[in-house]
Amino acid sequence: MAVATNPQTGLPDNVMVSRLDALANWCRKNSLWPMPFATACCGIELMATGASRHDLARFGAEVFRFSPRQCDLMIVAGRVVMKMLPVLQRIWQQMPEPKWCISMGACASTGGVFDTYCVVQGIDRFIPVDMYVPGCPPRPEQLIQGIIDLQDKIQREGTLSGKEFALPQRQQRKRALVELPIIGQ
Amino acid sequence: MPAAPETVNAIKGRFAEAVESEFRGQTRVIAPRESLFDMLQFLRGTRGFDLLVDITCVDYLNYRDAIERFGLVYLLANVETSERITIRCFLDEPDLTVPSVTSLWAGADWMEREVWDMFGIHFEGHPDLRRILLPDEYTAFPLRKDYPLQGRGERHNFPVLRRDQS
Ligand code: SF4
Numbered sequence: 197m198a199v200a201t202n203p204q205t206g207l208p209d210n211v212m213v214s215r216l217d218a219l220a221n222w223c224r225k226n227s228l229w230p231m232p233f234a235t236a237c238c239g240i241e242l243m244a245t246g247a248s249r250h251d252l253a254r255f256g257a258e259v260f261r262f263s264p265r266q267c268d269l270m271i272v273a274g275r276v277v278m279k280m281l282p283v284l285q286r287i288w289q290q291m292p293e294p295k296w297c298i299s300m301g302a303c304a305s306t307g308g309v310f311d312t313y314c315v316v317q318g319i320d321r322f323i324p325v326d327m328y329v330p331g332c333p334p335r336p337e338q339l340i341q342g343i344i345d346l347q348d349k350i351q352r353e354g355t356l357s358g359k360e361f362a363l364p365q366r367q368q369r370k371r372a373l374v375e376l377p378i379i380g381q
Numbered sequence: 382m383p384a385a386p387e388t389v390n391a392i393k394g395r396f397a398e399a400v401e402s403e404f405r406g407q408t409r410v411i412a413p414r415e416s417l418f419d420m421l422q423f424l425r426g427t428r429g430f431d432l433l434v435d436i437t438c439v440d441y442l443n444y445r446d447a448i449e450r451f452g453l454v455y456l457l458a459n460v461e462t463s464e465r466i467t468i469r470c471f472l473d474e475p476d477l478t479v480p481s482v483t484s485l486w487a488g489a490d491w492m493e494r495e496v497w498d499m500f501g502i503h504f505e506g507h508p509d510l511r512r513i514l515l516p517d518e519y520t521a522f523p524l525r526k527d528y529p530l531q532g533r534g535e536r537h538n539f540p541v542l543r544r545d546q547s
Contacts, residue, residue, distance in 0.1 A: 278516065278535060278536045278538075278539075279514075279515065279516050281539055282539070285539070285540070285542055288542060289542070311530070311531060312530055312531065312532070313523050313528070313529070313530065313531055313532025313533075313535060313536060314515070314523070314532070314535075314536060315536065316536055316537070316539075317536065317537070321537065321539075321541065322539050322540070322541050322542060323542045324542065324543065324544040361544050361545060362544070362545045366544045366545075367543050367544050367545065
């Protein structure tokens, strides 16, 4: 049986035309393999997100790998202390490109209520972050929304060679350290 | 359970300078630094306090009525008789050295390292007195009261990984 020809493109109907970038983005966004960097209570919600009730597999991101070499999405769930930060940076550097990072919860994003000498006040001071998920802890729905938004972002601005990562607006600025006064001092 | 009267009397008989008190069923003995090790050795060897529950410390800086700055706390228990006793020892700067009790209870190893890490109390004779919780390059003792809650910038002393470098 002959395949009809598309009058606009002149190609058979079973041939689709796209940009290579879009094709690569489509593959990448639907097979995000998370690296669960779960250091505190947010990690429990992260586990719930991966479990059957919320089922992250629906979005192609259920393959949690504990080896950074096999991951392309780092989910930092929980507070990061200064002894853990070099570990976090090492793991981030071990992940192959292209890679993305979700900062899950108030602690990973800002230090949360733990404004003490050993807790890093936001991982985005030291590693690049693509998506922030607010909440303490965020519900699994929120994390899933974060992953969907990240998928949108990958589809929108991703390139085959990853040159969007070199854009100036993707470089995090060094944040000024604003110390809040402590009550009673 | 408080310490048995025989234990308290034995301590008092041997260490005349020990000050004993009881509060809500808990026995507390204040030992001068000179006789601290002997008293712990006596309790371990003769009175059967075979369990060292914890070693910790309190910083009494700016605390009302406090004379010495640091108060070491040794919590001991006798598993056989369920007796419990608290030994306290007060120290003041600049000499923050006490003998290590790792030779009496092997479990004192990590507890003494923690007290060293957080308060800077030096345990003489400890086999491996390193920091246990904080990174090795840390220089302050953060549970001292004159250490700021938010630290002195240690938590932001890291290289920044930029997107195009990583
Ligand atoms: S944001 Fe809340 S739930 Fe998450 S790690 Fe911090 S304290 Fe725990």
